[in-house]
Amino acid sequence: MASLSAFRRAAVSDGEWITVGPDEAKFEIKSRGFTSLYRDTLSNLRHKAAAKLSRAAIRSGGTLVTPDTLPPSVDDAVQGEALAAHCTLDVRGLEWPAEDDGPPRPVTGQEFRDMIQQEEYRDLLVLALQAAIQVTSNRDADQETAAKNSSTASNGF
Secondary structure, eight states, X not given: OOOHHHHHHHHHHHOEEEEESOGGGOEEXXXXXXXXXXXXXXXXXXXXXXXXXXXXXXXXXXXXXXXXXXXXXXXXXXXXXXXXXXXXEEEESOEEOOBTTBOOEEOOHHHHHHHTTSGGGHHHHHHHHHHHHHHHHHHHHHHHHHHHHHHHHHHTO
């Protein structure tokens, strides 16, 4: 018999297509969930950003910054970098606007990963985070279901 967890592990490594966006502008992001590698990268990036800001604060007599007290814009930037590196794999159904010399064209996965790291596209960062959260949530729900099924089977019910 096939194990559901084997398929979820594939979704974690290969990613899963998640529909995001408002009703009038839905598109899909292929994302992994929050893996250990993503969380480690995010933690390292937050520490580096805090150290850099603290060095600048010391020179100017300002307040020290910790990874937990990063300014929101800096935290967004490091989250975008970690997501682009470890979670966000591809995008479909999102287009660049038409230009004078041609029709709209699809946004590529690499373009999307680049955009979620830019302040100008913070709304896309939020959607990329939502996609990774959904994959993580799906994985956790599958694990709970598998655990319940396993305990039911071992109890003979």
